Amino acid sequence: MTEPVVFGAAYSVYVRAVRLALAEKGVPYRLEEVDIFAEGGPPPGYLERHPFARIPAFEHDGFRLHEATAISLYIDEVFEGPPLMPTNARARARVHQLLGILDNYAYRTLVWDVFVERVRVAQSGGTPDEAKIAAALVRARTCLAAVESLMGEGPWLAGERVSLADLRAFPMFALFRKAPEGARLLDSYPGLARWFEAMAARPSVLATPSPVDEA
Ligand SMILES: N[C@@H](CCC(=O)N[C@@H](CS)C(=O)NCC(=O)O)C(=O)O
Structure with a gap:
């Protein structure tokens, strides 16, 4: 191949x-x-x-x-290698549920309406739209609460091992956390904060740095 x-x-x-x-x-x-x-x-x-x-x-x-x-x-x-989807039907359904939440509700809110608006707009000399950020933070709470409640005791978002749900969520949360209010909100969800730290230390994450991390 x-x-x-x-x-x-x-x-x-x-x-x-x-x-x-x-x-x-x-x-x-x-x-x-x-x-x-x-x-x-x-x-x-x-x-x-x-x-x-x-x-x-x-x-x-x-x-x-x-x-x-x-x-x-x-x-x-x-490809060979550790499976990224659980074998259990309910855990697999949870992965798809989390992917749906992340794609349909979290991505625009966390990445565009908070990270881009707070960090990118400011970096390019613009004035962040505070009303847009405030409204997004309300929706962000709903997203974070939903994800944390689905992960239960964790440590991963669905099932016993890292799955596609963790791999989809991490890049979104990593950008969200670049905004000070994003970092504060994430830290107020202890399960998610622990999950973020565990993800951030994985070799796969260290091997795929975002240029935003270096900015
Ligand atoms: N449904 C697509 C979404 C991909 C997506 O939105 N990618 C962003 C970058 S993270 C993009 O290409 N944005 C360009 C644009 O919005 O015009 C997928 O699952 O791959």
Whole structure:
């Protein structure tokens, strides 16, 4: 089998989630840089890989995919290495429930409405929209409370081992935590705060640094 290729950028939450899955499985891969926010848009031909012009896209042995969940499940099934989905039906359902919460409710709120608004807008010389951040923090509480209640005693979000739910959540929470109010809110959920520390120490996380961490 040839080395899989991930198309995207290291700053992206969804690209990092896929790279975390590859790293947890111990799969060598190539990251081909695609900057979706570049002036002039994505590189020519990229829409053939991803008609919605998002990142990541993925290719393995001529098999092309987009959508982080489809890519991550494929990686889990095709490659050797520790399983990233529980064998128990209820725990698997929890992983899908968490992925739904993270994609549909948490991503925009934690990443765009808090991290981008507080950190990125300020870095680029703009004035963060305080009303937008305040409204997002209300929704963020709902997201954090839901995730913490589903993880129970932990230590991972679903099941006995690290799963795709942890790998999807970590990149989102890592950016959220860059905003001071995000860090304070996360620290007020003790189960989630412990989970974040445990995730942050994993070799897969250390192997996939975000340029935001160095900024
Ligand atoms: N449904 C997609 C979402 C991917 C996504 O939203 N990626 C972001 C980067 S983290 C992106 O490409 N954003 C570009 C945009 O919003 O125009 C997936 O699961 O892969």
